[in-house]
Amino acid sequence: QAERTIKLLLEQxxxxxxxxxxxxxxxxxxATDATTLASAAGSAAAADNSNSSRxxxxxxxxxxxxxxxxxxxxxxxxxxxxxxxxxxxxxxxTHLLPAFLSLxxxxxxxxxxxxxxxxxxxVVKLTKQSLGIMTLAVGDGANDVSMIQTAxxxxxxxxxxxxxxxMASDFAITRFSHLHRLLLLHGHWCYDRFASxxxxxxxxxANLTLVLLWYQFYCCFSGNNFIDQMYLxxxxxxxxxxxxxxxxxxxxxxxSSVLLSEPKLYSVGRLNxxxxxxxxxxxxxxxxxxxxxxxxxxxxxxxGTVSGxxxxxxxxxHSCLVSQLLHVAVxxxxxxxxxxxxxxxxxxxxxxxxxxxxxxxxxxxxxQSQYGxxxxxxxxxxxxxxxxxxxxxxxxxRFVYRGLQSSLYPSAVQLSVLRNxxxxxxxxxxxxxxxGGKRQxxxxxxxxISQNNVEG
Amino acid sequence: MSVNATADTTTRPRNSKFKQKFxxxxxxxxxxxxxxxxxxxxxxxxxxxxVPLGVALLLFSDSVVEFQVDYTDCNSTSDAHQIAVGEYxxxxxxxxxxxxxxxxxxxxxxxxxxxxxxxxxxxxxYYGLDNFYQNHRRYVKSRDDKQMQGRVVxxxxxxxxxxxxxxxxxxxxxxxxxxxxxxxxxxxxxxxTDTLLGPQRKVPLLKNDIAWESDKNxxxxxxPGELNDSPDxxxxxxxxxxxxxxxxxxxxxxxxNNNGYENEDLIVWxxxxxxxxxxxxxxxxxxxxxxxxxxxxxxxxxxxxxYNYPVxxxxxRKRMILSTTSFLGGKxxxxxxxxxxxxxxxxxLGVIFLVIHVKFGERTTKHLNINQNTPYSE
Numbered sequence: 001q002a003e004r005t006i007k008l009l010l011e012q013x014x015x016x017x018x019x020x021x022x023x024x025x026x027x028x029x030x031a032t033d034a035t036t037l038a039s040a041a042g043s044a045a046a047a048d049n050s051n052s053s054r055x056x057x058x059x060x061x062x063x064x065x066x067x068x069x070x071x072x073x074x075x076x077x078x079x080x081x082x083x084x085x086x087x088x089x090x091x092x093x094t095h096l097l098p099a100f101l102s103l104x105x106x107x108x109x110x111x112x113x114x115x116x117x118x119x120x121x122x123v124v125k126l127t128k129q130s131l132g133i134m135t136l137a138v139g140d141g142a143n144d145v146s147m148i149q150t151a152x153x154x155x156x157x158x159x160x161x162x163x164x165x166x167m168a169s170d171f172a173i174t175r176f177s178h179l180h181r182l183l184l185l186h187g188h189w190c191y192d193r194f195a196s197x198x199x200x201x202x203x204x205x206a207n208l209t210l211v212l213l214w215y216q217f218y219c220c221f222s223g224n225n226f227i228d229q230m231y232l233x234x235x236x237x238x239x240x241x242x243x244x245x246x247x248x249x250x251x252x253x254x255x256s257s258v259l260l261s262e263p264k265l266y267s268v269g270r271l272n273x274x275x276x277x278x279x280x281x282x283x284x285x286x287x288x289x290x291x292x293x294x295x296x297x298x299x300x301x302x303x304g305t306v307s308g309x310x311x312x313x314x315x316x317x318h319s320c321l322v323s324q325l326l327h328v329a330v331x332x333x334x335x336x337x338x339x340x341x342x343x344x345x346x347x348x349x350x351x352x353x354x355x356x357x358x359x360x361x362x363x364x365x366x367x368q369s370q371y372g373x374x375x376x377x378x379x380x381x382x383x384x385x386x387x388x389x390x391x392x393x394x395x396x397x398r399f400v401y402r403g404l405q406s407s408l409y410p411s412a413v414q415l416s417v418l419r420n421x422x423x424x425x426x427x428x429x430x431x432x433x434x435x436g437g438k439r440q441x442x443x444x445x446x447x448x449i450s451q452n453n454v455e456g
Numbered sequence: 457m458s459v460n461a462t463a464d465t466t467t468r469p470r471n472s473k474f475k476q477k478f479x480x481x482x483x484x485x486x487x488x489x490x491x492x493x494x495x496x497x498x499x500x501x502x503x504x505x506x507v508p509l510g511v512a513l514l515l516f517s518d519s520v521v522e523f524q525v526d527y528t529d530c531n532s533t534s535d536a537h538q539i540a541v542g543e544y545x546x547x548x549x550x551x552x553x554x555x556x557x558x559x560x561x562x563x564x565x566x567x568x569x570x571x572x573x574x575x576x577x578x579x580x581x582y583y584g585l586d587n588f589y590q591n592h593r594r595y596v597k598s599r600d601d602k603q604m605q606g607r608v609v610x611x612x613x614x615x616x617x618x619x620x621x622x623x624x625x626x627x628x629x630x631x632x633x634x635x636x637x638x639x640x641x642x643x644x645x646x647x648x649t650d651t652l653l654g655p656q657r658k659v660p661l662l663k664n665d666i667a668w669e670s671d672k673n674x675x676x677x678x679x680p681g682e683l684n685d686s687p688d689x690x691x692x693x694x695x696x697x698x699x700x701x702x703x704x705x706x707x708x709x710x711x712x713n714n715n716g717y718e719n720e721d722l723i724v725w726x727x728x729x730x731x732x733x734x735x736x737x738x739x740x741x742x743x744x745x746x747x748x749x750x751x752x753x754x755x756x757x758x759x760x761x762x763y764n765y766p767v768x769x770x771x772x773r774k775r776m777i778l779s780t781t782s783f784l785g786g787k788x789x790x791x792x793x794x795x796x797x798x799x800x801x802x803x804x805l806g807v808i809f810l811v812i813h814v815k816f817g818e819r820t821t822k823h824l825n826i827n828q829n830t831p832y833s834e
């Protein structure tokens with residue numbers, strides 16, 4: 001399998017032989033195909049040099065279908081520039097830069113050789129600014145540091161030329177081939193995880209605050225917290241903080257074999273399809289609805305009864321917690337033992353905290369005494385019934401939406417996962433050893449890949 | 457030069473397998489995709505579970521019998537409050553007159569009512585208040601739990617102000633705070649008017665075991681000493697709260713276990729209510745007497761009230777409630793209705809998803825089977 005280039009890569013390669021070391025003339029080799037491009041940039045370039053050869057040089061292997069450079073023709077073309085030419089191009093006085101940039105947009109890849117570190121950084125910066133795209137820079141030597149720091153994402157390769165590049169970079173890898181996994185696997189997962197936990201955090205906090213708001217309608221808007229302050233502190237800190245961390249570290253929306261074999265799934269992250277503005281507002285709306293359910297189910301059950309403030313507050317907090325954990329459970333895309341432990345652990349921490357607090361603290365920190373409230377509630381069937389129905393009703397719309405969306409309008413990622421699942425099941429049914437072996441090969445551990453450098 | 461950490465793992469077998477898998481993001485995982493067919497069973501399950509549960513809850517709630525008597529506007533029975541023959545002043549106006557001295561003057565009213573349905577054992581008597589915001593923030597804060605635990609306080613907490621100490625003598629109110637100050641002080645008595653039901657006229661009511669055990673045993677405790685304000689008494693140096701007619705050690709002089717801070721009416725009152733319309737347990741019907749052994753029979757009754765508690769200034773209402781209980785508490789239909797509704801909605805969703813799965817299931821499989829030979833759609 002050929003290695004796939006996804007973004008604009010500026011690489012320092014070995015110096016090309018036959019360099020015009022003595023000539024002041026720069027050697028600009030423009031490899032284009034049709035006259036359309038020649039008119040755009042060739043005129044400018046031709047003015048600078050006398051001979052412009054027309055050869056198509058195929059630098060790297062095939063580009064995937066959805067490339068940033070939306071060239072009307074699907075023919076791949078590459079551009080080779082050397083450092084001396086770049087001096088002219090980057091100089092403001094020649095006004096060549098816009099033409100150069102538009103030319104590069106028509107190419108699948110651009111090779112710049114013999115560039116100074118400053119030039120490298122300058123090219124990255126100019127690409128970022130004028131094209132408005134996200135840039136990634138890979139480098140392994142000290143001369144790549146400025147380029148790495150200028151780009152949005154800097155990847156350093158630790159190896160032969162020392163660790164300066166690594167120290168300046170955002171991500172460090174040990175082999176250039178790891179870039180493949182870094183982007184396709186970890187980049188994809190990272191984006192999806194971030195989207196998940198950011199949406200969840202906004203939901204979590206908006207939810208709890210809104211629940212406190214609804215009570216104000218019943219207490220003259222006097223600002224009474226009907227949930228005890230110790231619970232409010234512990235809620236965000238202990239009860240609901242671990243599951244999102246586990247999601248952020250470990251949730252995989254697609255198995256690695258699928259992502260590696262279908263690189264086009266990377267565009268989900270590139271095109272910002274998991275965290276859109278509308279998703280944020282829908283999420284807040286969901287938080288709003290859930291807070292209504294959490295508060296009013298408990299309130300309607302307690303209205304006009306002998307229930308005190310503490311009982312209502314503790315019941316609402318308990319149902320809030322269970323609903324939020326159930327929400328996390330619906331949002332988890334791949335369940336590992338860590339996910340299970342985090343959810344169970346959160347509930348255990350909650351129960352432990354509340355038992356200790358209500359049994360030991362008769363009146364502490366100047367707060368309202370919660371003594372004996374939990375003992376009273378834990379034996380009350382009404383309390384557990386409220387928690388049950390609140391949790392189910394609160395998460396119901398989200399659950400319905402997820403079921404509908406993946407059945408009627410499945411995303412590319414979901415289709416790939418489903419396809420993969422089908423394939424696995426078929427393989428198991430028909431017991432095809434080939435299928436299993438092939439997948440095994442794709443999932444070689446990292447060290448094997450680095451040693452064999454299997455890329456061909 | 458740099459030795460890869462990843463290469464080391466092959467030479468360091470001591471790294472546990474779990475840790476190795478964790479670091480390489482290879483922990484075994486279960487990946488459910490929530491499609492219509494996987495989500496279906498959940499809906500039917502919830503529907504099947506919730507609807508019968510809701511029905512059962514409604515049945516339980518219906519089995520609770522409850523009667524309410526609103527006595528806010530009741531008329532005085534005393535001749536002193538007579539304005540015309542057969543016409544008496546309302547007690548709520550009598551007690552707000554400036555000449556009325558709380559503690560010495562009284563206003564008593566009697567209300568006849570009928571209990572239509574027999575209340576089976578155990579019957580409880582509650583008092584209910586409306587438009588009384590016991591959940592207001594400043595009100596809820598205005599109490600001193602440490603004082604109620606029996607610790608001798610020199611300085612009442614600032615939250616108790618302005619009900620912390622007597623402004624003239626600087627003696628601390630016992631108990632301090634607005635919550636204690638507004639203690640409900642009506643006395644309710646119940647009488648059977650139909651003597652055919654039995655010889656006894658007054659319905660026997662018990663005043664113990666109405667507060668939470670945890671409250672009575674731990675949270676509320678009298679300070680050490682005799683229950684009086686003598687120099688070596690429990691409440692020395694204190695004075696009765698502003699609106700009370702008698703000091704805290706005279707709340708129940710017949711029963712020393714129910715006196716002082718441990719008075720159960722006080723304890724019940726101190727547990728602040730969640731909503732502006734609430735009820736609190738007042739008394740329990742004593743079912744040990746033969747006439748009331750199993751129930752409170754239906755028939756005509758009379759409620760006699762020592763009307764002391766002023767609620768008209770804030771538009772409040774007062775009620776007496778007689779009720780039985782179920783294992784869910786008092787009469788409340790909401791939970792049963794909610795369960796039935798959610799159960800039905802889930803069942804409906806299950807049916808919808810079934811339809812979707814049957815109708816659109818092919819669409820997904822078509823998506824999955826796209827390969828190079830698939831023709832373009834029309």
